[in-house]
Each structure stands twice: as C-alpha cells, then as structure tokens.
Amino acid sequence: MIVKADQPDHPPIDLEAMPPWRVTSERYLELISSGKLGPEDKVELINSMITSMSPAGPKHNAVVRRLTRLFGSVLDRHDLQVQGTVHLSNGQIFDPDITVIRLQNDEVLEDRHPGPGDIMLIVEAAGSSMKRDAQVKMPVYAAAGIPEYWIADIENQTLIVHRDPTDHGYALIQQFKGDTPVVADAVEGLSLAPAAIFA
Numbered sequence: 755m756i757v758k759a760d761q762p763d764h765p766p767i768d769l770e771a772m773p774p775w776r777v778t779s780e781r782y783l784e785l786i787s788s789g790k791l792g793p794e795d796k797v798e799l800i801n802s803m804i805t806s807m808s809p810a811g812p813k814h815n816a817v818v819r820r821l822t823r824l825f826g827s828v829l830d831r832h833d834l835q836v837q838g839t840v841h842l843s844n845g846q847i848f849d850p851d852i853t854v855i856r857l858q859n860d861e862v863l864e865d866r867h868p869g870p871g872d873i874m875l876i877v878e879a880a881g882s883s884m885k886r887d888a889q890v891k892m893p894v895y896a897a898a899g900i901p902e903y904w905i906a907d908i909e910n911q912t913l914i915v916h917r918d919p920t921d922h923g924y925a926l927i928q929q930f931k932g933d934t935p936v937v938a939d940a941v942e943g944l945s946l947a948p949a950a951i952f953a
Contacts, residue, residue, distance in 0.1 A: 782799045799845060799847040800890060800894075802844075807849070813908050814879050817951055820952075820953075832854050832855060833854070834854060835868065840868050840876070842895070842900075843894075850878055851879045854873070854874045854940075870899050875900075875940045875944075877906060878903075901917070901940035902938060902939055902940040903919075912931050913951065914930075917939055930948045
C-alpha cells in the first residue's frame with residue numbers, strides 16, 4: 755500500500771459533523787499531541803467542550819500585529835506569547851491573542867502550557883468574538899486569577915481593561931479610547947494608547 759508523505763497519520767476531526775463533545779483537559783491535550791486535533795482545526799476547550807474559534811479577519815489580524823509591536827517594550831523583562839495555548843484549569847484551555855508570561859528562572863515552558871501562575875496579562879482582540887471574550891472567557895480568566903485581562907474591541911475602537919479578579923469576574927472594569935496612555939498594573943513598564951492599537 756502506498757501512502758502519500760503529506761497525509762497525516764490521523765485525519766482531522768470534522769467538528770461540525772459531530773455533536774458537542776465534553777472532554778477533560780488531559781484528553782484534549784492528548785488529541786492535540788496525537789495529531790487528531792491540529793492548528794488547522796481552530797478550536798479551544800471551553801467549559802470542557804471542544805469549541806470552534808471565530809475566524810480571524812484582516813482587521814483582527816492587523817490589531818494582533820500592532821499589539822505584538824506595542825508589547826515589544828516588555829520583552830527584556832517578560833515573555834510574550836502570541837496566539838498560543840494556555841491551560842487555565844480542567845476543562846479550560848484557550849488560545850488568547852496575546853499572553854504576557856513571567857520570565858522563568860528555574861523552568862523553561864517546553865513541556866507544558868503556561869498556567870495561571872505564569873500569566874501576568876492576557877489580551878483578546880475581539881471582533882466577531884466579542885460576546886465570547888466578554889461573557890464566556892472573562893469569568894474563566896478571573897476565576898483562574900489572571901491579574902489583568904484586556905479586550906481590544908475592534909468595532910468600537912475601545913480597550914476594555916479588567917482588573918482585580920474574583921471567583922466570578924473582575925471587580926474593576928474600565929474602558930479607554932484615544933491617545934491617553936493606559937498603564938498596565940500587572941506588567942511593569944507597559945503603557946500604550948488605545949488609538950495605537952486600532953490605527
């Protein structure tokens with residue numbers, strides 16, 4: 755039997771043809787490591803359900819590129835992960851657009867995904883995903899103790915800043931627009947004007 759070299763050992767799972775599928779974090783990560791789920795599947799684990807991510811349009815991608823440049827100023831003190839996986843708790847594995855991670859003195863994050871103890875700030879660029887980012891993901895980030903969570907609201911060109919996490923949400927939520935700099939509480943030296951994200 756001849757097998758083409760570019761064929762995967764395990765064909766990707768057709769999520770649209772399947773009913774909702776509830777799995778543990780461990781099982782979800784096994785599906786990724788075995789190749790049954792790959793980057794092309796564009797999924798996250800939300801409330802133990804394998805969930806399709808919203809497609810990224812050109813405006814979303816442009817905002818992520820600008821954020822990556824703007825966050826470059828903290829790279830001498832922190833790690834920056836762009837559209838990479840974070841493991842928040844059992845049943846909650848997300849791929850946020852920007853994650854600021856504490857520099858690891860004794861451990862290199864090569865054998866596991868960053869968890870709440872590693873993460874200082876998360877940013878989601880929200881277009882069509884606004885409802886999910888603000889209503890579904892926000893309380894999960896808060897319950898995990900992520901110190902600061904920003905949503906870059908593309909439609910309204912607004913930076914929504916969440917601080918002071920509790921078990922059910924963030925105690926402080928502020929909205930910023932224009933050229934007035936927003937200074938991060940959780941990341942020393944990070945300051946940016948919302949207008950620079952959307953310009």
